Amino acid sequence: MTSFDDEFDDDVAYDLVVRGGRVVTASDVIDCDIGVRDGRVVALAEHLDLGMREIDANGRYVTPGGVDGHCHLDQPTTDGSVSADDFESGTVSAACGGTTTVIPFAVQQAGMSLRESVQDYHARAEGKAVVDYAFHLIVNDPTEQVLGQELPALIKDGYTSFKIYMTYDDMKLNDHQILDVMAVARREGALCMVHAENADCITWLTDKLERAGMTQPEHHATSRPVPVEREATHRAITLSQLMDTPILIVHVSSGEAVEQIRWAQGRGLKIFGETCPQYLFLTEDDLRKPGFEGAKCLCSPPPRDKESQEVIWDALINGTFQVFSSDHAPTRYDDPKGKKIRGEEASFRYVPNGVPGIETRLPLLFSEGVLKGRIDINQFVALTSTNVAKMYGLHPRKGTIAVGADADLVIWDTGAPFRLDNARLHHNVDYTPYEGMELTAWPGVTVSRGEVVWSDGKPAGVPGHGRFLTCDTPDAARPKERFVSAFRPS
Ligand code: DUC
Ligand code: ZN
Ligand code: ZN
Numbered sequence: 001m002t003s004f005d006d007e008f009d010d011d012v013a014y015d016l017v018v019r020g021g022r023v024v025t026a027s028d029v030i031d032c033d034i035g036v037r038d039g040r041v042v043a044l045a046e047h048l049d050l051g052m053r054e055i056d057a058n059g060r061y062v063t064p065g066g067v068d069g070h071c072h073l074d075q076p077t078t079d080g081s082v083s084a085d086d087f088e089s090g091t092v093s094a095a096c097g098g099t100t101t102v103i104p105f106a107v108q109q110a111g112m113s114l115r116e117s118v119q120d121y122h123a124r125a126e127g128k129a130v131v132d133y134a135f136h137l138i139v140n141d142p143t144e145q146v147l148g149q150e151l152p153a154l155i156k157d158g159y160t161s162f163k164i165y166m167t168y169d170d171m172k173l174n175d176h177q178i179l180d181v182m183a184v185a186r187r188e189g190a191l192c193m194v195h196a197e198n199a200d201c202i203t204w205l206t207d208k209l210e211r212a213g214m215t216q217p218e219h220h221a222t223s224r225p226v227p228v229e230r231e232a233t234h235r236a237i238t239l240s241q242l243m244d245t246p247i248l249i250v251h252v253s254s255g256e257a258v259e260q261i262r263w264a265q266g267r268g269l270k271i272f273g274e275t276c277p278q279y280l281f282l283t284e285d286d287l288r289k290p291g292f293e294g295a296k297c298l299c300s301p302p303p304r305d306k307e308s309q310e311v312i313w314d315a316l317i318n319g320t321f322q323v324f325s326s327d328h329a330p331t332r333y334d335d336p337k338g339k340k341i342r343g344e345e346a347s348f349r350y351v352p353n354g355v356p357g358i359e360t361r362l363p364l365l366f367s368e369g370v371l372k373g374r375i376d377i378n379q380f381v382a383l384t385s386t387n388v389a390k391m392y393g394l395h396p397r398k399g400t401i402a403v404g405a406d407a408d409l410v411i412w413d414t415g416a417p418f419r420l421d422n423a424r425l426h427h428n429v430d431y432t433p434y435e436g437m438e439l440t441a442w443p444g445v446t447v448s449r450g451e452v453v454w455s456d457g458k459p460a461g462v463p464g465h466g467r468f469l470t471c472d473t474p475d476a477a478r479p480k481e482r483f484v485s486a487f488r489p490s
Contacts, residue, residue, distance in 0.1 A: 014042070014051035016450050018409060021057030024377050025064070025400050026386040034062065036407040039449035044403060055445060055452075057411050063381050064401050065100025065131070065408030065448065066362045067388040070193075070250055070274060070325035072354065073104040074124045078170045081352040082337040084330035084428045087128035088463050090358060093427040095453040095461050097359030098443040100131045100408035101389070101398050101469070105163060107138040110170075114139070114150040118159065122468070129466025130459075131448045132406070134394065136193065137162035140171040142181050151184050158470025160393050160477070161191040163250065166232045167199040167300070178239050186245035189473035191391065193248045193274075196232035196257070197224060197301055206349050215347035217294030221284040221302040223348070229301050230256035237264045237271055244479045246270035248391065251327050253279045253301040255311035262320050270480060272391065273321040277357050277364050278303055279312045282433055292344040296333050297433045300353045316383065317375055323391055324383040326361040329354020330429045356429040360420065362410070364434065366441035371414060393472035406449050413444040426459055 016036040023030050023044065035043030035051065073090035074083050085093065094102050106121035108114050114137065121135060137154060139146065139162050151162070164181055165171035173181065178194075185192040205223040209215065214222065233249055237260060240247040249261060252275045264271040282303035287294035297303060315321050331352045332338035342350040362384055369375040375383070389399025396405055417440050422432045446454035453461035 011050070012052050013049045016053045016055065016407070016447070017048050017051030018055045018057050018062060018411065018447070019048070021060055021062035021411060023062045023401055024381050025402070026378050026382040029377065034401065034407070034409065036450045039407055041401060041403055041405050041407050044401070055411065060444065061377065061412040061414065062401070063377070063410050063412065064385045064399055065410055065446065066098050066384045067101040067103070067394065067398055068094060068099045068326050068328070068358060068361060069103050069323055069388040069392055070276070071102050071104050071328035071358050072330070073102065075105060075107055076109055077352070078110070079341065079350070079352065080337065081331060081341050084332045084338065084356070085328070085358070087125040087133070088130070089426070089428040090328070090330070091129045091131045091133070091466055092459050092461055093359040093425060095131050095446050095448065096426045096443070096459055098362040098410040098446050099358060100446065100448045100453070101133065101394065102131065102358070103134045103136055103392060105138045106135045106159070108140050108146070114146050114154065118154060125468065127464045130453055130461025130463055131466045132398070132469050133466055134392065134469040134471050135159055138171070139164055139181055140173070142173065142177050147180055147184055152188050155188040155190045155473065160189070160471040160473045161193060163193040163195065165195045166236065167195065167197040167202055172199045175235065175239060179243060182239060182243040182245050182247070185477065186243055186479055189477050191248060191474055191477040192245065193250050194236040195251070196229060196236045196249055198228045198232045201228045201231070210347050210349065217292065217298050217348050217351065218284065218287040220298050220348040220351070221287050224300060224302050226254040226256050226304065229254050230260060233257040233260040237261070237269065240271065241269055244481070246272065246477055246479070248272040248274055248323070250274045250325070251276050251279070251301060252312070252315070252321065254304050254308050258311055258315045258320055265320065272323070272476060273315065274323045274325050275312050275316065275321050276325055276327045277361055278327070278355050278433065280309055280368070281364060281437070283309065286433065292340070295339040295351050296431050297355060298339070298348065298351050298353060299327070299329065299355045313374060316369070321383070322387045324361070324365060325388070326357040327354070328356055328358035330356045330427055332429055333431050335430070355433050356427050357433070359425050359427060360432060360434055363439055363442050366412065366414070367439040371440050391474060391476050393474040394469060398469070407447060408449065409447040410443045411445040412441055414441045416440065
């Protein structure tokens with residue numbers, strides 16, 4: 001990168017020019033320069049005049065910064081464990097892996113109103129983020145006050161998506177509550193994200209496994225078999241159909257859940273799907289690692305088998321899934337506030353769920369998807385950035401490279417193989433589940449609203465640069481208006 005002295009300021013047309021890149025959007029690849037002023041793209045052309053700063057992309061791919069539509073940062077817990085990443089370490093890690101917008105979750109906390117929980121989450125983010133962020137909500141106690149007032153008001157204020165859980169004792173909603181919440185989504189134009197696993201089946205199986213002494217991390221997968229995900233996915237689809245409101249099934253792990261989503265899509269229902277790296281690159285064998293090591297890969301739904309990985313790839317390739325997220329849920333391994341909160345002998349029931357992945361999401365999909373020919377680079381951009389921004393009402397400000405969009409850019413270094421190890425990552429987690437994988441792509445430079453936040457192998461972001469984004473009500477959430485019923489919500 002070169003920069004010019006202040007005395008030349010008046011002569012230069014741009015704050016930054018990214019020169020000579022192969023600029024990729026969800027539809028095109030164009031060889032051009034990118035001119036940036038005041039944090040936005042203001043020109044795309046074959047040859048632009050000088051910028052105050054210049055980055056020579058030198059024929060490398062330039063993609064829109066990634067939008068991670070599902071990650072957990074500094075999220076309060078109820079089991080005494082601690083989120084390893086706060087808004088600073090989490091967004092530094094995101095930036096180093098090419099992600100320039102994150103959407104973590106403001107969870108409804110016990111003893112706080114939803115609005116207070118959102119305020120608390122803002123306080124956690126304040127002054128810390130190095131890239132931009134929006135919030136989803138998590139609704140786990142849909143009281144009359146929440147349904148009638150708080151949720152509609154928050155949606156109007158730009159919190160236009162929320163997650164609901166069909167499992168986890170402290171989060172789960174029953175079908176009646178889910179319909180209540182979906183009715184609000186329908187009326188207010190918000191998008192409902194669903195964690196689809198059958199709670200009662202999981203508890204029943206967990207009790208049985210514990211009685212049989214089968215408590216090791218691998219039995220986390222035994223307690224959440226594929227039918228548990230398939231049934232809940234189907235039920236979520238049914239509730240969405242009844243209410244005529246679109247939903248996004250998050251972190252889909254299995255072929256049978258994919259079948260349910262395709263079945264619904266084939267019937268014309270607006271059912272969207274998300275998957276994550278752990279379902280492409282991990283299997284349940286990873287939970288069988290010696291000792292307690294399997295806990296490193298313990299997440300819900302659990303990783304499945306090799307065959308499932310292939311079905312998940314196919315569903316990414318054929319458009320069943322619209323978005324590819326990290327579900328970054330950072331818990332340290334060798335830590336009494338992490339995976340070992342109850343020690344190594346404790347039942348899998350007590351091991352905090354989740355794997356880290358905010359930094360590795362894009363490089364994994366670029367290396368294994370684009371460079372191995374499974375998806376093309378436009379699909380890569382769509383799945384990791386454009387579709388996500390559209391899904392959550394942030395497009396076209398985020399998710400593309402176009403005049404008027406925020407200058408969130410990634411310049412890719414590709415081709416030279418290297419082994420991934422945790423030492424190269426910037427999260428505050430003491431492991432990566434992808435340790436030792438050979439990759440062939442990593443961001444060379446990441447730019448957030450015109451500022452370099454990762455370059456030359458070094459984080460360069462400034463805490464507080466990241467701004468909170470309000471979201472529009474997304475087109476994705478629009479009902480089809482086909483459902484006619486006396487019970488239809490007004
Ligand atoms: N599953 C979730 O639902 N959330 C975070 C982590 C996980 O594994
Ligand atoms: Zn979930
Ligand atoms: Zn999650």
